Amino acid sequence: MTATHQMWNVPNRMLFGWGAVTELGAHLDEFGVERPLIITDEGVRAAGVLDPLLDAIEASGRDYAIFDGVQPDPTDTVVHDAAAAYDEADADLVLGVGGGSSIDTAKAASILATNDGHILDFEGSGNVPNDPPPSVFVPTTSGTGSEVGHWTIVKDSETSIKEEIGDVSLLADLAIVDPQLTASAPAPVKAATGMDVLTHAIEAYVSIKAQSQTSALAVDSIEKVGTYLPRAVEYRGTDREALSKMARASSQAGMAFNGAGLGAVHALSHQVGGTFGVPHGLANAILLPYVMEYNLPQVPEKMATIADALGEDVDPATPSRVAGERAVAAVRRLASDVRIPETLAATAAERDAIPQLAEQAMDDGSLTGNPRATDADDLAGILERAFDGEFVTL
The missing domain is CATH 1.20.1090.10 (Dehydroquinate synthase-like - alpha domain)
Incomplete structure:
Protein backbone atom coordinates (compact mmCIF):
# COMPACT_ATOMS: atom_id res chain seq x y z
CA MET A 1 0.00 0.00 0.00
CA THR A 2 1.53 3.32 -1.06
CA ALA A 3 1.46 6.56 0.89
CA THR A 4 -1.46 7.77 -1.24
CA HIS A 5 -3.63 4.79 -0.41
CA GLN A 6 -5.83 4.64 2.66
CA MET A 7 -7.14 1.69 4.65
CA TRP A 8 -10.29 1.53 6.75
CA ASN A 9 -11.65 -1.59 8.45
CA VAL A 10 -14.88 -2.06 10.39
CA PRO A 11 -16.79 -5.18 11.50
CA ASN A 12 -18.81 -6.99 8.88
CA ARG A 13 -21.87 -6.97 11.11
CA MET A 14 -23.18 -4.74 13.87
CA LEU A 15 -26.42 -5.12 15.77
CA PHE A 16 -27.62 -1.95 17.48
CA GLY A 17 -30.65 -1.24 19.62
CA TRP A 18 -32.28 -1.34 23.02
CA GLY A 19 -32.48 -4.99 24.07
CA ALA A 20 -30.40 -6.19 21.12
CA VAL A 21 -28.56 -8.81 23.22
CA THR A 22 -31.72 -10.92 23.32
CA GLU A 23 -30.89 -11.92 19.73
CA LEU A 24 -27.48 -13.33 20.66
CA GLY A 25 -28.62 -16.97 20.54
CA ALA A 26 -29.74 -16.73 16.92
CA HIS A 27 -26.37 -15.37 15.89
CA LEU A 28 -24.54 -18.12 17.75
CA ASP A 29 -26.61 -20.54 15.66
CA GLU A 30 -25.30 -18.85 12.52
CA PHE A 31 -21.71 -19.20 13.68
CA GLY A 32 -22.24 -22.88 14.45
CA VAL A 33 -20.47 -22.62 17.81
CA GLU A 34 -21.16 -24.82 20.79
CA ARG A 35 -19.51 -23.23 23.83
CA PRO A 36 -18.57 -19.55 24.06
CA LEU A 37 -16.16 -18.21 26.66
CA ILE A 38 -17.45 -14.97 28.14
CA ILE A 39 -14.59 -12.63 29.06
CA THR A 40 -15.63 -9.91 31.48
CA ASP A 41 -14.88 -8.42 34.90
CA GLU A 42 -16.27 -9.09 38.35
CA GLY A 43 -18.13 -5.78 38.49
CA VAL A 44 -20.11 -6.43 35.32
CA ARG A 45 -20.95 -9.92 36.53
CA ALA A 46 -21.96 -8.81 40.03
CA ALA A 47 -24.16 -6.01 38.68
CA GLY A 48 -26.26 -8.50 36.73
CA VAL A 49 -25.37 -6.94 33.39
CA LEU A 50 -24.54 -10.39 32.03
CA ASP A 51 -27.98 -11.80 32.86
CA PRO A 52 -29.74 -11.04 29.54
CA LEU A 53 -26.80 -12.49 27.60
CA LEU A 54 -26.75 -15.64 29.71
CA ASP A 55 -30.51 -15.99 29.26
CA ALA A 56 -30.08 -15.72 25.49
CA ILE A 57 -27.30 -18.31 25.43
CA GLU A 58 -29.23 -20.73 27.61
CA ALA A 59 -32.36 -20.28 25.52
CA SER A 60 -30.31 -21.36 22.50
CA GLY A 61 -29.52 -24.63 24.26
CA ARG A 62 -25.82 -23.93 24.75
CA ASP A 63 -23.44 -24.19 27.62
CA TYR A 64 -20.90 -21.45 28.30
CA ALA A 65 -17.92 -20.63 30.48
CA ILE A 66 -17.04 -17.34 32.15
CA PHE A 67 -13.70 -15.70 32.80
CA ASP A 68 -14.28 -12.66 35.04
CA GLY A 69 -10.69 -11.84 35.91
CA VAL A 70 -10.34 -8.76 33.73
CA GLN A 71 -8.72 -5.79 35.45
CA PRO A 72 -8.59 -2.14 34.34
CA ASP A 73 -5.72 -1.61 31.88
CA PRO A 74 -5.28 -5.37 31.41
CA THR A 75 -1.77 -6.72 31.65
CA ASP A 76 -0.13 -9.49 29.69
CA THR A 77 -0.65 -11.71 32.75
CA VAL A 78 -4.42 -11.20 32.68
CA VAL A 79 -4.51 -11.89 28.95
CA HIS A 80 -2.66 -15.17 29.36
CA ASP A 81 -5.02 -16.15 32.20
CA ALA A 82 -8.00 -15.50 29.91
CA ALA A 83 -6.39 -17.51 27.11
CA ALA A 84 -5.83 -20.41 29.51
CA ALA A 85 -9.50 -20.23 30.49
CA TYR A 86 -10.46 -20.47 26.82
CA ASP A 87 -8.41 -23.64 26.40
CA GLU A 88 -9.66 -25.18 29.65
CA ALA A 89 -13.29 -24.54 28.69
CA ASP A 90 -12.80 -26.13 25.28
CA ALA A 91 -14.53 -23.02 23.93
CA ASP A 92 -15.03 -22.19 20.28
CA LEU A 93 -16.02 -18.50 20.42
CA VAL A 94 -14.77 -15.49 22.37
CA LEU A 95 -17.53 -13.30 23.78
CA GLY A 96 -16.11 -10.08 25.21
CA VAL A 97 -18.58 -8.24 27.45
CA GLY A 98 -17.80 -5.04 29.34
CA GLY A 99 -15.83 -1.87 28.92
CA GLY A 100 -12.74 -1.44 26.82
CA SER A 101 -10.60 -3.49 29.20
CA SER A 102 -12.81 -6.56 28.83
CA ILE A 103 -13.07 -6.31 25.07
CA ASP A 104 -9.35 -5.66 24.70
CA THR A 105 -8.62 -8.68 26.89
CA ALA A 106 -10.97 -10.77 24.74
CA LYS A 107 -9.20 -9.68 21.55
CA ALA A 108 -5.76 -10.39 22.97
CA ALA A 109 -6.80 -13.76 24.41
CA SER A 110 -8.27 -14.73 21.05
CA ILE A 111 -4.83 -14.24 19.47
CA LEU A 112 -3.34 -16.75 21.88
CA ALA A 113 -6.11 -19.24 21.14
CA THR A 114 -4.59 -19.90 17.71
CA ASN A 115 -1.03 -18.56 17.98
CA ASP A 116 1.89 -19.65 20.14
CA GLY A 117 4.06 -17.22 22.08
CA HIS A 118 3.74 -14.34 24.50
CA ILE A 119 1.03 -11.78 23.77
CA LEU A 120 3.54 -8.94 23.50
CA ASP A 121 5.28 -10.81 20.69
CA PHE A 122 2.43 -9.58 18.48
CA GLU A 123 2.91 -5.88 19.27
CA GLY A 124 2.51 -3.59 16.27
CA SER A 125 0.30 -3.85 13.21
CA GLY A 126 -0.36 -6.96 11.16
CA ASN A 127 1.73 -9.36 13.24
CA VAL A 128 -0.93 -12.03 13.94
CA PRO A 129 -0.21 -14.97 11.59
CA ASN A 130 -3.19 -17.22 12.38
CA ASP A 131 -6.77 -15.98 12.47
CA PRO A 132 -8.34 -16.01 15.94
CA PRO A 133 -11.55 -17.94 16.67
CA PRO A 134 -14.96 -16.31 16.03
CA SER A 135 -15.68 -13.34 18.27
CA VAL A 136 -18.64 -11.31 19.50
CA PHE A 137 -18.04 -8.08 21.40
CA VAL A 138 -20.69 -6.43 23.57
CA PRO A 139 -19.85 -3.08 25.22
CA THR A 140 -21.42 -2.16 28.56
CA THR A 141 -20.13 1.42 28.53
CA SER A 142 -20.29 4.14 25.92
CA GLY A 143 -16.59 4.86 25.80
CA THR A 144 -13.79 3.04 24.05
CA GLY A 145 -15.52 1.87 20.87
CA SER A 146 -13.29 -1.20 21.11
CA GLU A 147 -16.11 -3.39 19.83
CA VAL A 148 -15.69 -1.96 16.32
CA GLY A 149 -11.91 -1.70 16.16
CA HIS A 150 -9.03 -3.96 15.22
CA TRP A 151 -6.66 -2.78 17.96
CA THR A 152 -6.11 -4.02 21.49
CA ILE A 153 -4.07 -2.42 24.27
CA VAL A 154 -2.09 -4.65 26.64
CA LYS A 155 0.03 -3.33 29.52
CA ASP A 156 3.44 -4.86 29.96
CA SER A 157 3.43 -6.13 33.55
CA GLU A 158 7.17 -5.48 33.88
CA THR A 159 7.44 -1.98 32.41
CA SER A 160 3.84 -0.71 32.92
CA ILE A 161 3.94 0.54 29.33
CA LYS A 162 0.79 0.02 27.29
CA GLU A 163 1.54 -1.78 24.05
CA GLU A 164 -0.70 -1.69 20.97
CA ILE A 165 -1.53 -4.75 18.90
CA GLY A 166 -3.47 -4.27 15.68
CA ASP A 167 -4.65 -6.76 13.12
CA VAL A 168 -7.69 -6.84 10.85
CA SER A 169 -8.39 -10.37 12.11
CA LEU A 170 -9.24 -8.86 15.51
CA LEU A 171 -12.37 -7.22 14.14
CA ALA A 172 -15.49 -8.72 15.70
CA ASP A 173 -17.48 -11.19 13.67
CA LEU A 174 -20.42 -9.47 15.34
CA ALA A 175 -20.59 -6.34 17.49
CA ILE A 176 -23.76 -6.02 19.56
CA VAL A 177 -24.33 -2.49 20.85
CA ASP A 178 -27.21 -2.54 23.32
CA PRO A 179 -27.62 0.82 25.10
CA GLN A 180 -29.66 -0.85 27.83
CA LEU A 181 -26.48 -2.52 29.10
CA THR A 182 -24.93 0.90 29.80
CA ALA A 183 -27.76 2.07 32.05
CA SER A 184 -26.40 0.79 35.36
CA ALA A 185 -22.92 2.34 35.04
CA PRO A 186 -22.25 4.89 37.84
Whole structure:
Protein backbone atom coordinates (compact mmCIF):
# COMPACT_ATOMS: atom_id res chain seq x y z
CA MET A 1 0.00 0.00 0.00
CA THR A 2 1.53 3.32 -1.06
CA ALA A 3 1.46 6.56 0.89
CA THR A 4 -1.46 7.77 -1.24
CA HIS A 5 -3.63 4.79 -0.41
CA GLN A 6 -5.83 4.64 2.66
CA MET A 7 -7.14 1.69 4.65
CA TRP A 8 -10.29 1.53 6.75
CA ASN A 9 -11.65 -1.59 8.45
CA VAL A 10 -14.88 -2.06 10.39
CA PRO A 11 -16.79 -5.18 11.50
CA ASN A 12 -18.81 -6.99 8.88
CA ARG A 13 -21.87 -6.97 11.11
CA MET A 14 -23.18 -4.74 13.87
CA LEU A 15 -26.42 -5.12 15.77
CA PHE A 16 -27.62 -1.95 17.48
CA GLY A 17 -30.65 -1.24 19.62
CA TRP A 18 -32.28 -1.34 23.02
CA GLY A 19 -32.48 -4.99 24.07
CA ALA A 20 -30.40 -6.19 21.12
CA VAL A 21 -28.56 -8.81 23.22
CA THR A 22 -31.72 -10.92 23.32
CA GLU A 23 -30.89 -11.92 19.73
CA LEU A 24 -27.48 -13.33 20.66
CA GLY A 25 -28.62 -16.97 20.54
CA ALA A 26 -29.74 -16.73 16.92
CA HIS A 27 -26.37 -15.37 15.89
CA LEU A 28 -24.54 -18.12 17.75
CA ASP A 29 -26.61 -20.54 15.66
CA GLU A 30 -25.30 -18.85 12.52
CA PHE A 31 -21.71 -19.20 13.68
CA GLY A 32 -22.24 -22.88 14.45
CA VAL A 33 -20.47 -22.62 17.81
CA GLU A 34 -21.16 -24.82 20.79
CA ARG A 35 -19.51 -23.23 23.83
CA PRO A 36 -18.57 -19.55 24.06
CA LEU A 37 -16.16 -18.21 26.66
CA ILE A 38 -17.45 -14.97 28.14
CA ILE A 39 -14.59 -12.63 29.06
CA THR A 40 -15.63 -9.91 31.48
CA ASP A 41 -14.88 -8.42 34.90
CA GLU A 42 -16.27 -9.09 38.35
CA GLY A 43 -18.13 -5.78 38.49
CA VAL A 44 -20.11 -6.43 35.32
CA ARG A 45 -20.95 -9.92 36.53
CA ALA A 46 -21.96 -8.81 40.03
CA ALA A 47 -24.16 -6.01 38.68
CA GLY A 48 -26.26 -8.50 36.73
CA VAL A 49 -25.37 -6.94 33.39
CA LEU A 50 -24.54 -10.39 32.03
CA ASP A 51 -27.98 -11.80 32.86
CA PRO A 52 -29.74 -11.04 29.54
CA LEU A 53 -26.80 -12.49 27.60
CA LEU A 54 -26.75 -15.64 29.71
CA ASP A 55 -30.51 -15.99 29.26
CA ALA A 56 -30.08 -15.72 25.49
CA ILE A 57 -27.30 -18.31 25.43
CA GLU A 58 -29.23 -20.73 27.61
CA ALA A 59 -32.36 -20.28 25.52
CA SER A 60 -30.31 -21.36 22.50
CA GLY A 61 -29.52 -24.63 24.26
CA ARG A 62 -25.82 -23.93 24.75
CA ASP A 63 -23.44 -24.19 27.62
CA TYR A 64 -20.90 -21.45 28.30
CA ALA A 65 -17.92 -20.63 30.48
CA ILE A 66 -17.04 -17.34 32.15
CA PHE A 67 -13.70 -15.70 32.80
CA ASP A 68 -14.28 -12.66 35.04
CA GLY A 69 -10.69 -11.84 35.91
CA VAL A 70 -10.34 -8.76 33.73
CA GLN A 71 -8.72 -5.79 35.45
CA PRO A 72 -8.59 -2.14 34.34
CA ASP A 73 -5.72 -1.61 31.88
CA PRO A 74 -5.28 -5.37 31.41
CA THR A 75 -1.77 -6.72 31.65
CA ASP A 76 -0.13 -9.49 29.69
CA THR A 77 -0.65 -11.71 32.75
CA VAL A 78 -4.42 -11.20 32.68
CA VAL A 79 -4.51 -11.89 28.95
CA HIS A 80 -2.66 -15.17 29.36
CA ASP A 81 -5.02 -16.15 32.20
CA ALA A 82 -8.00 -15.50 29.91
CA ALA A 83 -6.39 -17.51 27.11
CA ALA A 84 -5.83 -20.41 29.51
CA ALA A 85 -9.50 -20.23 30.49
CA TYR A 86 -10.46 -20.47 26.82
CA ASP A 87 -8.41 -23.64 26.40
CA GLU A 88 -9.66 -25.18 29.65
CA ALA A 89 -13.29 -24.54 28.69
CA ASP A 90 -12.80 -26.13 25.28
CA ALA A 91 -14.53 -23.02 23.93
CA ASP A 92 -15.03 -22.19 20.28
CA LEU A 93 -16.02 -18.50 20.42
CA VAL A 94 -14.77 -15.49 22.37
CA LEU A 95 -17.53 -13.30 23.78
CA GLY A 96 -16.11 -10.08 25.21
CA VAL A 97 -18.58 -8.24 27.45
CA GLY A 98 -17.80 -5.04 29.34
CA GLY A 99 -15.83 -1.87 28.92
CA GLY A 100 -12.74 -1.44 26.82
CA SER A 101 -10.60 -3.49 29.20
CA SER A 102 -12.81 -6.56 28.83
CA ILE A 103 -13.07 -6.31 25.07
CA ASP A 104 -9.35 -5.66 24.70
CA THR A 105 -8.62 -8.68 26.89
CA ALA A 106 -10.97 -10.77 24.74
CA LYS A 107 -9.20 -9.68 21.55
CA ALA A 108 -5.76 -10.39 22.97
CA ALA A 109 -6.80 -13.76 24.41
CA SER A 110 -8.27 -14.73 21.05
CA ILE A 111 -4.83 -14.24 19.47
CA LEU A 112 -3.34 -16.75 21.88
CA ALA A 113 -6.11 -19.24 21.14
CA THR A 114 -4.59 -19.90 17.71
CA ASN A 115 -1.03 -18.56 17.98
CA ASP A 116 1.89 -19.65 20.14
CA GLY A 117 4.06 -17.22 22.08
CA HIS A 118 3.74 -14.34 24.50
CA ILE A 119 1.03 -11.78 23.77
CA LEU A 120 3.54 -8.94 23.50
CA ASP A 121 5.28 -10.81 20.69
CA PHE A 122 2.43 -9.58 18.48
CA GLU A 123 2.91 -5.88 19.27
CA GLY A 124 2.51 -3.59 16.27
CA SER A 125 0.30 -3.85 13.21
CA GLY A 126 -0.36 -6.96 11.16
CA ASN A 127 1.73 -9.36 13.24
CA VAL A 128 -0.93 -12.03 13.94
CA PRO A 129 -0.21 -14.97 11.59
CA ASN A 130 -3.19 -17.22 12.38
CA ASP A 131 -6.77 -15.98 12.47
CA PRO A 132 -8.34 -16.01 15.94
CA PRO A 133 -11.55 -17.94 16.67
CA PRO A 134 -14.96 -16.31 16.03
CA SER A 135 -15.68 -13.34 18.27
CA VAL A 136 -18.64 -11.31 19.50
CA PHE A 137 -18.04 -8.08 21.40
CA VAL A 138 -20.69 -6.43 23.57
CA PRO A 139 -19.85 -3.08 25.22
CA THR A 140 -21.42 -2.16 28.56
CA THR A 141 -20.13 1.42 28.53
CA SER A 142 -20.29 4.14 25.92
CA GLY A 143 -16.59 4.86 25.80
CA THR A 144 -13.79 3.04 24.05
CA GLY A 145 -15.52 1.87 20.87
CA SER A 146 -13.29 -1.20 21.11
CA GLU A 147 -16.11 -3.39 19.83
CA VAL A 148 -15.69 -1.96 16.32
CA GLY A 149 -11.91 -1.70 16.16
CA HIS A 150 -9.03 -3.96 15.22
CA TRP A 151 -6.66 -2.78 17.96
CA THR A 152 -6.11 -4.02 21.49
CA ILE A 153 -4.07 -2.42 24.27
CA VAL A 154 -2.09 -4.65 26.64
CA LYS A 155 0.03 -3.33 29.52
CA ASP A 156 3.44 -4.86 29.96
CA SER A 157 3.43 -6.13 33.55
CA GLU A 158 7.17 -5.48 33.88
CA THR A 159 7.44 -1.98 32.41
CA SER A 160 3.84 -0.71 32.92
CA ILE A 161 3.94 0.54 29.33
CA LYS A 162 0.79 0.02 27.29
CA GLU A 163 1.54 -1.78 24.05
CA GLU A 164 -0.70 -1.69 20.97
CA ILE A 165 -1.53 -4.75 18.90
CA GLY A 166 -3.47 -4.27 15.68
CA ASP A 167 -4.65 -6.76 13.12
CA VAL A 168 -7.69 -6.84 10.85
CA SER A 169 -8.39 -10.37 12.11
CA LEU A 170 -9.24 -8.86 15.51
CA LEU A 171 -12.37 -7.22 14.14
CA ALA A 172 -15.49 -8.72 15.70
CA ASP A 173 -17.48 -11.19 13.67
CA LEU A 174 -20.42 -9.47 15.34
CA ALA A 175 -20.59 -6.34 17.49
CA ILE A 176 -23.76 -6.02 19.56
CA VAL A 177 -24.33 -2.49 20.85
CA ASP A 178 -27.21 -2.54 23.32
CA PRO A 179 -27.62 0.82 25.10
CA GLN A 180 -29.66 -0.85 27.83
CA LEU A 181 -26.48 -2.52 29.10
CA THR A 182 -24.93 0.90 29.80
CA ALA A 183 -27.76 2.07 32.05
CA SER A 184 -26.40 0.79 35.36
CA ALA A 185 -22.92 2.34 35.04
CA PRO A 186 -22.25 4.89 37.84
CA ALA A 187 -22.35 8.57 36.90
CA PRO A 188 -18.55 9.07 37.19
CA VAL A 189 -18.01 6.14 34.83
CA LYS A 190 -20.53 7.51 32.33
CA ALA A 191 -18.79 10.89 32.51
CA ALA A 192 -15.26 9.60 31.97
CA THR A 193 -16.20 7.12 29.27
CA GLY A 194 -18.33 9.73 27.53
CA MET A 195 -15.41 12.14 27.44
CA ASP A 196 -13.35 9.25 26.04
CA VAL A 197 -15.82 9.13 23.15
CA LEU A 198 -15.33 12.84 22.57
CA THR A 199 -11.56 12.41 22.63
CA HIS A 200 -11.71 9.64 20.04
CA ALA A 201 -13.92 11.73 17.78
CA ILE A 202 -11.86 14.92 18.03
CA GLU A 203 -8.51 13.20 17.60
CA ALA A 204 -9.80 11.22 14.62
CA TYR A 205 -11.19 14.38 13.03
CA VAL A 206 -7.98 16.41 13.29
CA SER A 207 -5.68 13.47 12.54
CA ILE A 208 -3.35 13.68 9.56
CA LYS A 209 -4.75 10.26 8.58
CA ALA A 210 -8.38 11.43 8.51
CA GLN A 211 -10.57 10.29 5.62
CA SER A 212 -13.91 11.68 4.47
CA GLN A 213 -15.92 8.84 5.96
CA THR A 214 -14.04 8.88 9.28
CA SER A 215 -14.47 12.65 9.52
CA ALA A 216 -18.22 12.41 8.91
CA LEU A 217 -18.55 9.85 11.69
CA ALA A 218 -16.34 11.90 14.00
CA VAL A 219 -18.24 15.18 13.61
CA ASP A 220 -21.60 13.49 14.14
CA SER A 221 -20.20 11.81 17.23
CA ILE A 222 -18.97 15.15 18.58
CA GLU A 223 -22.44 16.61 18.14
CA LYS A 224 -24.05 13.68 19.96
CA VAL A 225 -21.66 13.84 22.91
CA GLY A 226 -22.10 17.59 23.31
CA THR A 227 -25.88 17.22 23.36
CA TYR A 228 -26.45 13.97 25.22
CA LEU A 229 -23.55 13.28 27.60
CA PRO A 230 -24.80 15.60 30.39
CA ARG A 231 -28.23 13.97 30.19
CA ALA A 232 -26.79 10.45 30.22
CA VAL A 233 -24.77 11.30 33.33
CA GLU A 234 -27.43 13.33 35.17
CA TYR A 235 -30.39 10.98 34.81
CA ARG A 236 -28.48 7.88 35.95
CA GLY A 237 -29.74 5.38 33.44
CA THR A 238 -33.31 6.59 33.03
CA ASP A 239 -32.86 8.71 29.90
CA ARG A 240 -33.22 6.08 27.20
CA GLU A 241 -32.70 8.55 24.36
CA ALA A 242 -29.47 9.93 25.83
CA LEU A 243 -28.07 6.47 26.52
CA SER A 244 -28.89 5.35 22.97
CA LYS A 245 -27.31 8.44 21.40
CA MET A 246 -24.16 8.01 23.49
CA ALA A 247 -23.92 4.33 22.52
CA ARG A 248 -24.19 5.32 18.88
CA ALA A 249 -21.61 8.09 19.33
CA SER A 250 -19.20 5.66 20.97
CA SER A 251 -19.31 3.15 18.11
CA GLN A 252 -19.11 5.91 15.50
CA ALA A 253 -16.07 7.44 17.16
CA GLY A 254 -14.53 3.97 17.41
CA MET A 255 -14.99 3.44 13.69
CA ALA A 256 -13.60 6.91 13.01
CA PHE A 257 -10.34 6.43 14.86
CA ASN A 258 -10.02 2.87 13.62
CA GLY A 259 -9.44 4.44 10.20
CA ALA A 260 -7.97 7.83 11.06
CA GLY A 261 -5.87 7.05 14.10
CA LEU A 262 -5.56 9.21 17.21
CA GLY A 263 -3.09 11.75 18.52
CA ALA A 264 -1.18 13.26 21.42
CA VAL A 265 -4.01 12.91 23.93
CA HIS A 266 -3.88 9.14 23.72
CA ALA A 267 -0.09 9.04 23.47
CA LEU A 268 0.05 10.84 26.81
CA SER A 269 -2.91 9.20 28.52
CA HIS A 270 -1.50 5.73 27.80
CA GLN A 271 1.56 6.71 29.83
CA VAL A 272 -0.37 8.38 32.64
CA GLY A 273 -2.72 5.42 32.91
CA GLY A 274 -0.06 2.76 32.59
CA THR A 275 2.26 4.34 35.16
CA PHE A 276 -0.21 5.62 37.74
CA GLY A 277 -3.41 3.66 37.13
CA VAL A 278 -5.44 6.75 36.19
CA PRO A 279 -8.55 5.48 34.36
CA HIS A 280 -8.13 5.87 30.62
CA GLY A 281 -11.26 7.93 30.04
CA LEU A 282 -10.45 10.26 32.92
CA ALA A 283 -6.89 10.86 31.70
CA ASN A 284 -8.18 11.59 28.20
CA ALA A 285 -10.86 13.94 29.52
CA ILE A 286 -8.35 16.00 31.47
CA LEU A 287 -5.70 16.13 28.74
CA LEU A 288 -8.02 16.79 25.79
CA PRO A 289 -8.41 20.60 26.00
CA TYR A 290 -4.68 21.12 26.59
CA VAL A 291 -3.77 19.10 23.51
CA MET A 292 -6.50 20.84 21.50
CA GLU A 293 -4.97 24.20 22.35
CA TYR A 294 -1.54 22.92 21.34
CA ASN A 295 -2.88 21.66 18.00
CA LEU A 296 -5.04 24.71 17.29
CA PRO A 297 -2.46 26.67 15.22
CA GLN A 298 -2.10 23.71 12.87
CA VAL A 299 -5.80 22.98 12.28
CA PRO A 300 -7.81 26.15 13.06
CA GLU A 301 -10.52 25.40 10.49
CA LYS A 302 -11.12 21.94 11.90
CA MET A 303 -11.24 23.33 15.41
CA ALA A 304 -13.85 25.80 14.20
CA THR A 305 -15.94 22.89 12.93
CA ILE A 306 -15.60 21.22 16.32
CA ALA A 307 -16.81 24.40 18.00
CA ASP A 308 -19.85 24.46 15.75
CA ALA A 309 -20.56 20.78 16.44
CA LEU A 310 -20.48 21.52 20.17
CA GLY A 311 -23.04 24.28 19.77
CA GLU A 312 -20.77 27.28 19.94
CA ASP A 313 -21.88 30.53 18.31
CA VAL A 314 -19.66 30.57 15.23
CA ASP A 315 -20.41 31.63 11.68
CA PRO A 316 -18.39 32.09 8.47
CA ALA A 317 -17.37 35.55 9.63
CA THR A 318 -15.81 34.24 12.84
CA PRO A 319 -12.01 33.96 12.49
CA SER A 320 -10.97 30.31 12.61
CA ARG A 321 -8.56 30.91 15.48
CA VAL A 322 -11.29 32.51 17.57
CA ALA A 323 -13.73 29.73 16.76
CA GLY A 324 -11.06 27.17 17.64
CA GLU A 325 -10.52 28.77 21.02
CA ARG A 326 -14.25 28.45 21.59
CA ALA A 327 -13.96 24.73 20.84
CA VAL A 328 -11.35 24.34 23.57
CA ALA A 329 -13.51 26.32 25.99
CA ALA A 330 -16.57 24.24 25.08
CA VAL A 331 -14.72 21.01 25.85
CA ARG A 332 -13.62 22.43 29.21
CA ARG A 333 -17.21 23.40 30.08
CA LEU A 334 -18.57 20.01 29.06
CA ALA A 335 -15.99 18.25 31.22
CA SER A 336 -16.87 20.53 34.13
CA ASP A 337 -20.58 19.92 33.63
CA VAL A 338 -20.07 16.18 34.10
CA ARG A 339 -17.71 16.77 37.04
CA ILE A 340 -14.39 15.84 35.48
CA PRO A 341 -11.39 17.28 37.41
CA GLU A 342 -9.64 20.15 35.67
CA THR A 343 -6.07 18.99 36.25
CA LEU A 344 -3.90 15.90 36.50
CA ALA A 345 -2.98 17.09 39.99
CA ALA A 346 -6.41 15.84 41.07
CA THR A 347 -5.47 12.29 40.05
CA ALA A 348 -2.84 9.78 41.22
CA ALA A 349 -0.41 11.06 38.59
CA GLU A 350 2.82 12.59 39.89
CA ARG A 351 4.35 15.74 38.48
CA ASP A 352 7.93 14.51 38.96
CA ALA A 353 7.30 11.85 36.30
CA ILE A 354 6.63 14.36 33.51
CA PRO A 355 9.97 13.91 31.71
CA GLN A 356 9.63 10.13 31.76
CA LEU A 357 6.00 10.22 30.60
CA ALA A 358 6.86 12.58 27.76
CA GLU A 359 9.74 10.41 26.55
CA GLN A 360 7.57 7.29 26.64
CA ALA A 361 4.78 9.05 24.74
CA MET A 362 7.19 9.77 21.89
CA ASP A 363 7.23 6.03 21.19
CA ASP A 364 3.45 5.62 21.36
CA GLY A 365 1.82 4.72 18.05
CA SER A 366 -1.09 7.09 18.64
CA LEU A 367 1.21 10.07 18.25
CA THR A 368 1.63 9.42 14.53
CA GLY A 369 -1.80 10.88 13.80
CA ASN A 370 -1.32 14.14 15.69
CA PRO A 371 -1.67 17.11 13.31
CA ARG A 372 1.11 19.18 14.89
CA ALA A 373 4.66 17.86 15.04
CA THR A 374 5.84 17.20 18.58
CA ASP A 375 8.96 16.41 20.51
CA ALA A 376 9.44 15.36 24.12
CA ASP A 377 9.71 18.98 25.29
CA ASP A 378 6.37 19.82 23.65
CA LEU A 379 4.69 16.87 25.33
CA ALA A 380 6.25 17.73 28.66
CA GLY A 381 4.88 21.26 28.30
CA ILE A 382 1.38 19.91 27.68
CA LEU A 383 1.66 17.74 30.79
CA GLU A 384 2.90 20.66 32.87
CA ARG A 385 -0.07 22.79 31.83
CA ALA A 386 -2.40 19.88 32.53
CA PHE A 387 -1.01 19.65 36.07
CA ASP A 388 -1.26 23.41 36.62
CA GLY A 389 -4.56 24.03 34.86
CA GLU A 390 -2.97 26.71 32.69
CA PHE A 391 -3.52 27.53 29.05
CA VAL A 392 -1.29 29.57 26.78
CA THR A 393 -3.97 31.77 25.22
CA LEU A 394 -7.26 31.12 27.02
